[in-house]
Amino acid sequence: MKCDRSVLIEGCKKTGITLIERQTEQFLTYYEFLVEKNKVMNLTAITEYEDVVLKHFIDSLSLAQVLNLTEYHSLIDVGTGAGFPSVPLKIVFPHLRLVLLDSLNKRIRFLDELTEKLGIDHVETLHARAEDAAKNKEYREQFDLCVSRAVANLSSLSEYCIPFVKKGGWFVSYKSTGIDIEVKEAERAFSLLGGACREVKEFYLPGSEIGRSFVMIEKIKETPLRYPRKAGLPSKEPL
Secondary structure (H helix, E strand, O other): OOHHHHHHHHHOOOOOOOOOHHHHHHHHHHHHHHHHOOOOOOOOOOOOOOHHHHHHHHHHHHHHHOOEEEHOOOOEEOOOOOOOOHHHHHHHOOOEEEEEOOOOHHHHHHHHHHHHHHHHOOOOEEEEEEHHHOOOOOOOOOOEEEEEEEOHEEEEEEEEHHHEEEEEEEEEEEOOOOOOOHHHHHHHHHHHOEEEEEEEEEEEEOOOOEEEEEEEEEOOOOOOOOOOOOOOOOOOOOO
16 A cells, blocks of 8 residues: 655644654554554544545644643543544654553454554553543543543543543543534533633644644542543433
8 A cells, every 4th residue: 555655744744743754654554554454343434545644643643732742741542442642642752651441342452453563662552431440540530631532522521531630631622613612511510520621722634624623621620539420421411
């Protein structure tokens, strides 16, 4: 499979990231393995090379435009799926210690194979529901950053994610644009869980009309022990 590496290199430059040769090769390996595995399991509806570069890789890396990721060391990706956004972030910021959490074991197996192929270390894959993992002291309030590109309602997503973040850290939700009402409706959830929304950063993916948002939630106090509620409740009855 021949991919135009300049598409990747130039796209990353537009987000302020200059790839070294090893990182370029890792992204190309990622793409090829993703497409190969997608033939036998449902990982992504996006498979064309240029689309994957823009809508998965560069979208994932856009976080570097709003946070100085060299200042953070531990990151958990909740509902990581095929590894977005955390694996692209790990490729560019290899110092990050990752936990990739997903409730589907076949995705976890894909991620285990992927991280081995990419030759990246300090990555743990975790097959669990977020509600259960966040009750485990090994993961609860242990991370500088929690990220998620999951499509859940922001109130529900906050209950899944904020409990993992240590005080002074951030939960960043990757969203589309036009989410003012969703953010407003989630303010009570942020507060109950120990967070505060500091900013909603809207932008367009480079060279496109695809609007994106980062909802930036700072962890300002510990999450009460009763959260997250038992599995299933955060989605059925958002805070």
